[in-house]
Amino acid sequence: MKKKAKEGREGEREGGEGERLNEQAPRPRRGEAQASYHLGLRHPRPAGRPHLRRIAARRRAGTRRPDARGKRSLSRGGPGSGQPEPRRGIGGGARKRWRRAGMCDLVARTGRHLQRYEDGRRLVAGCIPFRYRHIKDEQKKLVEVLMINSQSGPGLLFPKGGWENDETVEEAAAREAIEEAGVRGDLVKLLGFYDFKTKQPEGMCRAAVFALHVKEELASWPEQSTRQRSWLTVPEAAERSRHPWMQEALVTGFSAWLENGINGGGCVDGSER
Template sequence: MSELVARTGRHQQRYESGCRLIAGCIPYRFRCSEDSNGNKSEKIVEVLMINSTSGPGLLFPKGGWENDETVEEAAAREALEEAGVRGDIMHFLGHYESSPGGRCRAAMFALLVKEELSSWPEQSRRVRSWVTVPEAIQCCRHLWMREALENGFMKWRDGGMVPTRGCK
């Protein structure tokens, strides 16, 4: 059982023009691939996704942005509570409307994972999966999260974030 406790309730959450403000992140790490001879050849980016508690498909950690924290703190907290990871916020990926009616506005960030906890607040309800970016695009439950991955994360990544060589 985790000693950390997830925040609950919506009494401290932020709203703007009737829209609930949420924060989330795309947790990522580098993994070295191996060629047919077992030699490490290139670095591959993997993203961490979690199961949805309300239906099929995977998603990125996200949740309400509360009055006593910055949006970056909220995104990092959600990654810890829902996925059991800690890391460094590396880049703001943009704002995304989480539903066609705009009930939620999500600020999404790239989070470089530094630590993967063996115990975390929502571990009894969440399963985490490290997947490649193409796999994430295929299994992502929400269109707006897929857009954050394709239009935010991938553009930032392709701008120089990912070293493709240099595995030792």
């Protein structure tokens, strides 16, 4: 009995020395935690972990830190970020939240790896969106065209953009109308091809311009945060056009086609190309 009691007291002394040694041990640096654990010198974790309790409380309440929400929106695209919504990784619930916030789940094409070129010129597709507005107490219909603001200076533009290899020129023009102006409709006439010079490295471009009879105006579209739409009469649009080649397409192309269709008794919004 005396021998067992003596062994017990020695064990308690050894255990107390081990605890004091563990308390006096310095906090291990990163990468040494595993080795320190096997030596019995791992620094004890702080009691309580208040930051984990705060995180758990926020999860139960369904809230986040405001700064974390803002950083995520600005880095990955979100309401107020000025960036389009990323297509990948967005589930149904997130897409519904985007729509409730007034954002669009369409994504504008970027990059020029599929861009078409011909004779050293970049090929562009665009359109002149138009609609008919009834005038009270008159049987005539007023024709209005849709223009959008420019991101690089004063003046207004018609929707246009690069024609890519995986689409026809008509598909490219309709796509640009949706991405830049947020309108859908029927391409009723190819008005012509117009050459112009750009400040981009490719220099010269050739644009195929169509007349687009607008049937639907979207409440949200990919470039909504940077584009404003304006419905104007043809003379107003010609005066406020930013580029001379767009003014030429409006006056010599669209207006001439419109007058020929009215004077010839034909349907202005017919299906001829």
